[in-house]
Amino acid sequence: MLQSFKMAIRSILGNKMRSFLTMLGIIIGVAAVIILVSIVNSYMSTVIESFASMGVNQINISVTNTASRSLSEDEMYEFRDENTDLFEYLTPNVSVMMPLKNGNDIMSSSVRGYSEDYMGIKDYELYAGRNIAYSDIVGRQKVAVIGYYTATELFGSPDYAVGDRIKVGNTSLKVIGVIERQAEDDDDFDEGGTDDFVWIPYSVAMSMNGSSQISSYIITSRDTDHADECTEALETMLFQIFRDDDLYTVSANSELLDELNSQIAMMSAMLGGIAGISLLVAGVGVMNIMLVSVTERTREIGIRKALGAKRSVIMQQFVMEAAVTSSIGGVIGIVLGSLATGAIGTAMGIEATPTPAAVAVSFGVSVGIGLFFGYMPASRAAKLNPIDALRSE
Amino acid sequence: MNDRDDNKNTNIIEYDTAKPREKSEKQRTADKFKEKASGRPGETLIELRNIYKIYHMGDEDVRANDGISLKINKGEFVAIVGKSGSGKSTLMNIIGALDVPTDGEYYLGGEDVSDMTDDELADIRNRMIGFIFQQYNLLPKLNLLENVELPLQYAGIGAAERKERAMKSLERVGLEKKWKNMPNQLSGGQQQRVSIARALAGDPSLILADEPTGALDSKTGKEVLGFLKELNAEGNTIVMITHDPSIAMNSKRVVQIMDGKITFDGDVEKYAAII
Structure with missing residues (x-):
């Protein structure tokens, strides 16, 4: 075994150019698998991260027809309080x-009415001032919590916003709080971005709209593992009220996340598969070269057999050579693929690290290819008749 | 090569005949025969009984060996002579366990070689036969020592012992100082000496030389023949295949093949009388 390993190394070194070209196929194949799978995974995990920051435990309820039957906030709060093991935060969601x-000037900031829970749902922190309080909702206080960008635009600096007043339509509202800056890049810190919003008590928003009914709520599940149970409980409750499941929709963000995850898995399998085809082609290349090598070394095989080499010994020699060639190719491919993954990640502006699974699989596959595609040429070599082999030039 | 025998002046080399690997029943029987054979000169080493080798060429059957029976004893130096196409190469392949006959029996050291499998034949070749080829057949990418080590490697002998025995074999042909050289750095005569060293390394029962001087000029050819004689004088059994009757004159017994049949078998003196 050790002997045939040494022989394999020697033969590879003895034919450097050819060995390198044989390996090149494996190198490219392995590197391609690693780069594609790792980049897709890393890119998608940044997508998921940003998606998760939108609140994966968030469930949106919207009532499509409020004319026939409505869903009051009392009914919702009652439901939440009965199911505190499943649900955490609840807020009406009223668009102003x-x-x-x-x-x-008219600004494009989003203006919406929420309960005091909304800051918890978003998991935001205050920069200055205070959050909307329950008393503000009950007392219909004309107050507002605004985003960092909005505050900067209106008052020059978020530091001067609290206590000052803003105007929505014809209603004047007192700024009671400013939320910390959310955008990491200056590019995202812009009009309509994550920091450009105005939250007001939902009761105030309703009276500003002149409506008495709430058509949309946001409720959060205590933990994402029970998202399905939560959705079910909500739908049961809503069906009891409306008796028609066309009148409302319940959509959990976790469902979208599941969907996204399965799409990522599919995409990375598909790209990995395409790269895998190049590995297969590389394997055929290995087989081709090994067949040439066997033909070229017919005389050597004849001599070895004449001197007493058994089939298994010859077999081992050639399989070993193929396996060592493709393993070396595999290792080089992994190194290059990992380096390239980092570089491409940097260029794409994401943090890309080689997926351990992709590294392990592509190395395993490259060794396997060597064994598999080396087998046929090796068995051809092993079966050579020593007389014919000795006669060949 | 620090562990090598420093006593370079001696030509007599004692090999350790006990093989370190585990022995199968078959091998043990074979070893018994070998011991017997080397123990008592004159005992039968090769016995061919009615050997046929028939090749099918289209509709025609070519009888390369057409009923050959032959006995060769331990310690003999036999030349098998025949023109090209006479069937002498086919006979050599059968004697050398490189091929099996279509019909007939072949006993080598008491073992029936006639219907062995590929791997069994490889084992027989490895243990019992030392080949000397016309084209030397050294592996060009191995140095001299590694070339000589090959049969020992296939016999499963450990690296240290292998090196020692191979080096002694090289000393035997006077090329121990060039052990690091590659075959293509040597002259034809030297390469043939390396192939003799390789043939000797495994301490075989039979040395089979196929046109050993065919690729050499007459002077180095004579040297090689002298060497074979010397080996024979030391008790080695030698079978030499040649097309050249004058080369055959160096042996002690000549077997002439024509059209797949033995047409002469006798002492070299008698052979000299008929040519």
Whole structure:
């Protein structure tokens, strides 16, 4: 075994150019598998991360027809309080029809009415001031919590916002709090971005809209593993009220996450598979070269057999050579693939690390290819008749 | 090569005949025969009984060996002579356990070689036969020592013992100082000496030389023949295949083959009388 390993190394070194070209196929194949799978996984995990920051435990309820039967906040709060083991935060979600004004300019900031829970749902921290309180909702206090960008735009600096007033439509609201900056890049710190919003008590938003009913709620599950149970409980409750499941929709963000995850898995399997085909082609290349090598070394095989080499010995020699060639190719491919993954990741602006599974699988596959594709040429060599082999030039 | 025998002046080399690997029943029987054979010169080493080798060429059957029976004893130096196409190469392949006959029996050291499998034949070749080829057949990418080590390697002998025995074999042909050289750095005569060293390394019962001087000029050819004689004088059994009757004159017994049949078998003196 050790002997045939030494012989394999020697033969590879003895034919450097050819060995390198044989390996090149494996190198490219392995590197391609690692790069594609790792980049896709790393890219997708950044997507998931940003998705998760949107709240994977969030479940949105919207009632499509409020004319026939409505869903009051009392009913929702009652339901939440009965199911505290499943649910955590709850807030009505009321879109305000009127825009935020800066002097006479209309701003595109989102203006929505929420309960005091919304900050918990978003997992935001205050930069200054305080959050909307239950008393603000009950007392219909004209107050607002605003985003860092909004505060900067309106007041020059978020430090001067609290205590000052803003105008939404014709209603003047007192700024009671500013939320910490969320955007990491300056590119994202812009109009309509994550830091450009106005939250007001939902009761105030309703009266500003002139409506008495709430058509949308956000509720959060205590933990994402029980997302299905939560959705089910909500749907049961809603069906009891509406008696028609066309009148409402329940959509859990975790469902989207599941969907996203399965799509990622599919995509990485597909790209990995395409790269895998190049590995297969590389394997055929190994087989081709080994067949040439066997033909070229017919006389050597004849001499060895004449001197007493058994079939298994010859077999081992050639299989070993193929396996060592493709393993070396595999290792080089892994190194190059890992380096390239980092470089491409940097270029794409994501943190890309080679997936251990991709490394392990592609190394295993390259060794396997050597064994598999080396077998046929090796068995041809082993079966050579020593007389014919000795006669060949 | 620090462990090598420093006593370079001696030509007599004592090999350790006890093989370190585990022996099968068959091998043990074979070893018994070998011991017997080397123990008592004159005992039968090769016995061919009615050997036929028939090749099918289209519709025609070519009888390369057409009923050959032959006995060769331990310690003999036999030349098998025949023109090209006479069947002498086929006979050599059968004697050398490189091929099996279509019909007939072949006993080598008491073992029936006639219907052995590929691997069994390889084992027989390895243990009992030392080949000397016309084209030397050294492996060009191995140095001299490694070339001589090959049969020992296939016999499963450990690296240290292998090196020692191979080096002694090289000393025997006077090339121990060049052990690191590659075959293509040597002259034809030297290469043939290396192939003799390789043939001797495994301490075989039979040395089978196929046109050993065919690729050499007459002077180095004579040297090689002298060497074979010397080996024979030391008790080695030698079978030499040649097309050249004058080369055959160096042996003690001549077997002439024509059209797959033995047409003469006798002492070299008698052979000299008929040519």
